[in-house]
Amino acid sequence: MTWNALNNNCRPEIPEHGMIGTSPAMQAVLEQMRLVAPTCSTVLIQGETGTGKELVAQAIHDLSPRRDAPLVKVNCAAIPAGLIESELFGHERGAFTGALMRRMGRFELANRGTVFLDEIGEIAPDLQVKLLRLIQEQQFERLGSAHTTRVDVRLVAATNRNLAEMVAAREFRADLFYRLSVFPLSLPPLRKRQSDIPELVWHFIAKYSTSMNKTIDQIPEETMEAILAYDWPGNVRQLQNFVEHGVIVSQGPVFRPNLSQLQRQTASPVINIKTLEEATRDHVLRTLEQTRWVVGGRHGAAARLGIARTTLVSKMRRLGIEFAREQTLAKDVHRQRAVGATA
Secondary structure, rough: OEEEOOOOOOOOOOOOHHHHOOOOHHHHHHHHHHHOOOOOOOEEEEEOOOOOOHHHHHHHHHOOOEEEEEOOEEEEOOOOOOOHHHHOEEOOOOOOOOOOOOOOOOHOOOOOOOEEEEEEHHHHHHHHHHHHHHHHHOOOEOOOOOOEEEEOOEEEEEOOOOOHHHOOOOOOOOHHHHHOOOEEEEOOOOOHHHHHHHHHHHHHHHHHHHHOOOOOEEHHHHHHHHHHHHOOOOOHHHHHHHHHHHOOOOOOOOOOOHHHHHHHHHHHHHHHHHHHHHHHHHHHHHHHHHHHOOOOOOOOOHHHOOOOHHHHHEEEEEEEHHHHHHHHHHHHHHHHHHHHOOO
């Protein structure tokens, strides 16, 4: 048995705004998106890497009254920390070395439109204050200027990090988090919307077959079963890349991807995550033992690890190291008593 492009269980056409999915999880997202798009409210899109956060931001802008104005996209993780303030708010000539002329920032360029800040969890705390003021008052100062600039922008932000946990660890401002969370929108991972996978596969097959001048209209049953059985830790983006590779290697009308790619990748994400957490815990423990459990100060564990004391304390709580400290100190006391008793 093969799946073909006329199969009633899938729809290869591209839906409105490029949002593909008829599963209950995806339909709930689309309904929330339609509710908030006509407003001027700030939206926080949360979801794993590859779930389509940028596509949702584009759809919200396209459905809003600002659709004829610019949508300016900024990947906060891709801009060096020393340059992001200038990128967002602009700068005056001579504001810093290399600033040879005045430059408008992304918020000015998006006036009357929308700014999409992707990976907003990467913004440094000192810049978060300026961003909060912009959201609340719609005004800011360019770098090196005392003149206040007013804008009319809507902010849509996205992150694959848990901002609530970052707030608890004092890595993200609570007031900014609450201001961003006026309308939180969570995107489901692909493993939670499995019924959408066949439709997505056909969509990407159609896309890449056209660009590569191929005709592919059949998928073997065992191929679709393997695709459906996989967890897709990289979500839709990973599926898209897999299908593109499959179209390249397929000869004739039948889609024949390299299924061994899925077998190689199945266990690695969970193993890597566990190993990273264990390695972090071991490293922190060794450092604490070397400093005799002194956390702060010039010679404390936080200084050796190159992080703030509060950040280290938060990591210790999250990794369950406080209990390990009590055990270690108890062993030391017991050892000292034993030595005293034999002396």
